[in-house]
Amino acid sequence: MDIVKRIIxxxxxxxxxxxxxxxxxxxxxxxxxxxxEYNTPNFPADxxxxxxxxxxxxxxxxxxxxxxxxxxxxxxxxxxxxxxxLYNEREQHHMLDVKIVVQQAMVVLAxxxxxxxxxxxxxxxxxxxxxxxQSLSRGGWLTVGxxxxxxxxxxxxxxxxxxxxxxxxxxGETWIFRYSDTLIRLFPVRFWRDTFIAVGGxxxxxxxxxxxLCKRNSQEP
Numbered sequence: 001m002d003i004v005k006r007i008i009x010x011x012x013x014x015x016x017x018x019x020x021x022x023x024x025x026x027x028x029x030x031x032x033x034x035x036x037e038y039n040t041p042n043f044p045a046d047x048x049x050x051x052x053x054x055x056x057x058x059x060x061x062x063x064x065x066x067x068x069x070x071x072x073x074x075x076x077x078x079x080x081x082x083x084x085x086l087y088n089e090r091e092q093h094h095m096l097d098v099k100i101v102v103q104q105a106m107v108v109l110a111x112x113x114x115x116x117x118x119x120x121x122x123x124x125x126x127x128x129x130x131x132x133x134q135s136l137s138r139g140g141w142l143t144v145g146x147x148x149x150x151x152x153x154x155x156x157x158x159x160x161x162x163x164x165x166x167x168x169x170x171x172g173e174t175w176i177f178r179y180s181d182t183l184i185r186l187f188p189v190r191f192w193r194d195t196f197i198a199v200g201g202x203x204x205x206x207x208x209x210x211x212x213l214c215k216r217n218s219q220e221p
Contacts, residue, residue, distance in 0.1 A: 005128070009135045012119055015112040016139020016210065017146055017203075022109035024202045028195055029067060029102070031060045037194055046185045058086065059186050065095065066102045091183050094174045101169050137214035143207030151200045158193050 027033065037043065038055060046055065058078075065074045075095055078086035087095065123132035153161045166175045177184050 005131075008119055009131060012116055012132065012135040013139040013142060015116055016136060017143040017207070018112050019109065019116065020140075020143050020203045020206050020210075021147075021199070022105055022112075024199050024206070025105065026109065027202075028199060029063055031056070031063065033195075033198075034059050034063070037191055040194065044188055044190055048180055048185055050185050055186055058182070062095070062186065066099050067106075072096050086182050088181065090174055091177065091181055094170070094177075094183070097170050097174065133214040137211050140207040140210030140212075140214065144204055144211065147200050147204040147207065151197070151204070154193070154196055154200065158189075158196070161196075162189070162192065 035056060038052060050058070061078070062075070068074070072092050072095065075087050076085065076092050080086060120132055123129050150161075179185075
């Protein structure tokens with residue numbers, strides 16, 4: 001029984017970084033973040049003609065697609081004023097891949113969060129609250145360590161990190177586009193660099209806060 005309890009404790013530790021990262025990712029998948037990013041100083045304008053309003057409009061639809069249950073025709077049926085498709089086949093293929101990854105990630109988030117909450121309820125009712133908080137604290141510091149390494153990688157070479165990230169989560173090279181493609185016009189490299197930094201910074205802060213606050217109350221009475 002002690003082995004089972006110890007396994008549960010370490011599962012909580014391991015799941016804390018997962019929950020923190022995916023929660024922040026979900027926060028980034030909102031028009032509010034996109035609007036804030038587009039309005040950051042020196043954010044590159046679209047040299048092919050999208051205005052800020054058009055970028056906000058089309059990017060919000062792209063975000064809706066990632067989180068809804070619609071098929072790729074949700075994006076595939078969109079057109080420019082001249083009737084040409086907003087997204088070419090390569091872009092549609094990639095967006096479908098992204099949707100699959102995002103929705104799987106949200107399922108993982110829901111499952112991990114449910115497990116950790118249920119363990120907390122169990123711990124509270126079995127006088128193991130201090131052990132639970134200790135697990136949360138360790139998970140917070142594990143998050144700090146992992147995200148710290150990721151931020152270092154981004155600072156040293158974002159391009160290398162960005163390519164490696166796509167090779168891990170996506171097959172082939174459907175994520176490589178021309179600068180004139182809609183996805184690059186809406187979400188240039190600067191957007192992704194800032195997004196990864198924001199996710200890393202918020203997650204690291206959350207991990208450190210969890211590590212400190214739970215540690216203060218994690219000593220066995």
